[in-house]
Amino acid sequence: MSDPLLSVDELRVRFRSLGALRALVRGVRDPYIDAVCGVSFQLRAGETLGLVGESGSGKSTVARAIMGLTPSQAGSVRFDGRELRGLPTRELRRLRADMAMMFQDPVGSLSPRLTVRALITEPLRIHGRTEVNLDEEADRLLDMVGLTPEFGGRFPHQLSGGQARRVGVARALALNPRLIIADEPTAGLDVSVQGEVLNLLAHLQRKLGLAILIITHNLNVVRHVTDRTAIMYLGRFVEQGATETIFRAPHHPYTAALLSANPEPDPDAAHARVELHGEVPSLMNRPPGCEFHPRCPYARELCAHTPPRVTEAGGEHRYTCHFPLNAHDMAAA
C-alpha cells in the first residue's frame, strides 16, 4: 500500500469562547471550546474520503485546519510526508499550490468584482506563474469543467448555483493540485444538477489521480462517491471505514441514526428508524462519559460515565462505542 498523501493524527482545534478579561471576571477557568478533539485519518492519492456530520460536528473546522486557515493547537497534519503544522508562512504558501479547497457557498466564495476568467487565474497570479499564458489557461480550465469560454466574461452574480460550483472546481484545479477539499459541494444544488458536480469530480479524479476529501451532511451523496467515510459528532470521529461497510452494517448508533434519517422516496420502504432524543448539545456543555449518550437510544449505565475507546474492527474500520451495533464478533464490554 502506497504512502498516504495526507495523514492527520490526533488533530485538535480550540477556540476561545471568552476574552481573557471576561473569563477572569466570570471565574471561568477554561474559556475554550473544543471544536475538534483528536481526529486521525489518512487519505491516499486517487481516493475519496467523505467526512460526514451535522452542524457543530466540526467537519468544516477540520478542513480549514488542514488548509491552515484556522490554527490548530495539537496533533499533526502531514502532506506528502511533510509536517504542515508550524511550517513558516512562505513554505506553507508553496504547499498551498498542492492543496485546493472548494467552499460551501458557490457564489459567495467568488470575489464579486472579478470576472470568472480573473477568478480562475487568480491562483496563477498569486503564485507568480507568469510564464503561462493566462487566457489560454483560463480557457483550458473552463473546458475541463464543462463551461464554454463565453463564461469567462461573466461575474459571479450572473451565474447559477451549478455554474458557480464549476467555476469553483476550475479555480481549484488551476495549480494542478494533488488534493482537493470540497466543503459541501452539493449544498444548495437541486437533485437534478447535483450529479453534474459529483460526476465532474469523479472524472477529474480518475484523470488526474486526485485525492478528494468531501465534507457533507448528505449521506446519500457519500454513499456513491466516496471510498471511505468518517462520521463526526461533537468534534470526534465516532466511526470511520470503507463506505460500503459502513452503509451495510453501521456499528455506531449515531451512524445508524444518520442513515435512517435520510428518508427514501419510497412509501413502502421498510423503515428501521433510529430516532434520537433531543438535540446536539452545545460545545460548551459536553456530556460526560460517552458524549453521545444523552441522545442514544441504546445507552446504558456505563455510557454515562466512561468514555469509550477507539476499537479497531479490521480493514481500517474504527468506531468508538461501548455497545456497537452489528458487531457479532464483539463481546459487550
Next chain:
Amino acid sequence: MAGAADPLLDIRDLSLDFASPGGALHALRDIDVTVPRGRIVGVVGESGCGKSTLASTIIRLLAANARIVSGEILFEGEDLAKASEHRMRELRGARMSMIFQDPMTALNPVRAIGEQMIDIQHRLPGSTADKRRRARDMLATVGIPDPDNRLTAYPHQFSGGMRQRICIAMALLVEPALILADEPTTALDATLEVQIVDLLKELQREQGCSILFVSHHLGTVTELCDDVVVMYAGEVVEAGSVREIFHNPGHPYTQALLRCDPGRIREATRQLPTIPGALPDLADLPRGCIFQNRCPQAHDRCAREAPPRHRVAEGHTASCHLLEQTEEAPA
C-alpha cells in the same frame, strides 16, 4: 385524489406574473391544486418551479410587482384571488397560518416568545392568563422542555430546531383549517428534520387541519404527505397520491427526478444521473410542452402543442403527450 367532495382549498387555473424591466415573468401558469380536508398535500419541485410562490400567493404575501392574472383560489368556498386585503388579514392567523423556511429569522428577535405567542391569539376569546396557559401547553405539545420558564425566553436563546418547533406551535395555536409550510425543514439537520416531520404528522392527526407542505426534498414529502403535486417551471406537471406518484410516475420530469435522487439508487455508482439542460426563461416561454428541451422522450408534437392533463390512474394525472392512450382528465 381522495376526498374530492368539498375540498378545503381548491385552486383552479391560477396564473401569476411578476412585472420586471425585461418583461412579465410568468411564474405560475394554470395551476390546479386541491387540498382535501384533513389531508397533507406536498408540493415538490426544484428551484424556480414556483412552489414557494404558490404558497405565498394563497396567503397573499407577495412582492409589489406580483399580479394574479387569472384563476381562482377557493378556500372554504370563498375566492381568495378576489378577496380584499382586509379579508385576507382576517383569514391570516385565524383560518390559515404559515410556517417559513428559516427559523432564525421568522421570530421577532426583541420580544419574548411567550409574548409573541399570546399576541398571535389576539382574536381568540379569553383572558391573557388563558392565552398564556394555551401557549405553555402548546410549547409542551411541540416538545420544548420546561415550558413554564421558557415563555419568557428570547428567540436567540433557542437552537434552530427549537425555534422551528416554536414556529409550528404558533401556527397551530390559532387552530387554523390550513397550514402552509414553506420548506420548514430545509435549514435543519437530518436528525432534526426527522423529529419535525414526526411532530407535524402527530399534530396534524390530533388537530385535523390540512397542510400544504412545500419542499424540494422528495424523501421528506414521501414520509409526511398523503398526496403530492409535482411542479416544474411554474406549471403543475403531475399530481396524485404519494404511493401512485412514486411507484408509477407518469410525467418524464417526475421519472427523471426520481431517477436522480441518490437515495433511490440501489447500487453505489460513481456516475450519478442528471437532467441535462436548463430551465426555460420565464419571460420567454417556448411553445408547446414546458419540459421539451430536457425531456429524453420529446418528439415533434411536444414542440407544437402543450400537453393537456391526462389521467394516469384513479386520482392521478400528468401532463404529457405520451399518456394519450388514457382518457383525458376532466378540466
Next chain:
Amino acid sequence: MRGATHTRAIGAGRHRPHALMQHWRRLRRDQLGVFGLVLVVLMVGSAILAPWIVPYDHTELMTGGRLAAPTWDHPLGTDQLGRDVFSRLVMGGRVALQVALAALTAALSAGLVLGLIAGFGPRWLDSGMLLVLDAVRAFPVVIFALAVVTLLGPSLWTIVLVVAITSVPIYARIVRTQTQSLRNNEFIQAERALGAGTPRILAIHIMPNVIGPLLILASMDVPLVITMEAGLSFLGMGVQPPTPSWGTILNDGFNHISNSPWPVIAGGIPIILTTLGFTFLGEALRDIFDPKLRKDV
C-alpha cells in the same frame, strides 16, 4: 445553512446589457437625479471654463458704479468696488472646485488607507486608530482652522488642509466598517486558502467593494466642503483679495448689507445651486448602486 436552495437568478442565462448602460438608464428615470446632474455639470463646467465665459474681467472696476442693483449689463449687480458680481462668482467657482477636489481627494485617499488597515488589522490596532480618529473628529473645526492659520497663514491651501484633515475620520470609519464586514466573507477565505497575502486581498478584493459607497458619499460632501471653504474664507482664513471666492463675496456683501442686499443674495446663489446639484445627484447615484434600495426587480 444546510440545503438552502439557491434561487437561481431568473434570466441569468439571458444576455444582460452592459452594466454602465443599465446604470445610465436608471439614472435617467430619476428626475431629481437628472436635475442634480444638470446643475453639477453647469457649475463644474462654468468653473472650468470661467476665464472664457465671464462677461467682464472680475478685477475691473465698472462704470456702472458701486453696489448697483442687477441690470441687463450686470445681471447680479456690482460689488462695493464696482466689480461685476456675476463675473466674480463664476471665477469664484474655480476656488470652490479646487478646494473641493483637492481636499476630498486627500481625505478619501487617507481615509481609505487608514480604514482598510483598521478594518483588517488586529483588534488593538483598530481600537487605537479609532481613538485617534474620534479625537480628531471631536475637535471643533473653526478652532482647528484658527490654529492652522496661525501656523501657515491664510491661503487656499490652508483651507484645503483643514477640510481634508477634518473629513478623514468619517471616511476612515466607513471604510473600516465595510472592511470588517467583508473580512469574514467566504470569498476572502477562499483567497486566503489560495495563498493570497494581506496586501493583495486588501487591494484587489476588499477595496473595490468598499470604494463605491465611499465615492458617492464624497460626492454628497462636495457642497459641505464648499460651504466650509466659504465659511472659513468669510472669517478671513482663506483666500485673500483680490482672488474671488464665494465666501469672501458673501463677506463683502455682508459688510455692505445696509447699502445693498444684492451682493449677499448673489453670493448665496451658487452655494445653493451647488448644494442642490450634488445632493440630488449623490442620492440618485446611491440608489442606483445599492441593490437593496432598488424598487424595480
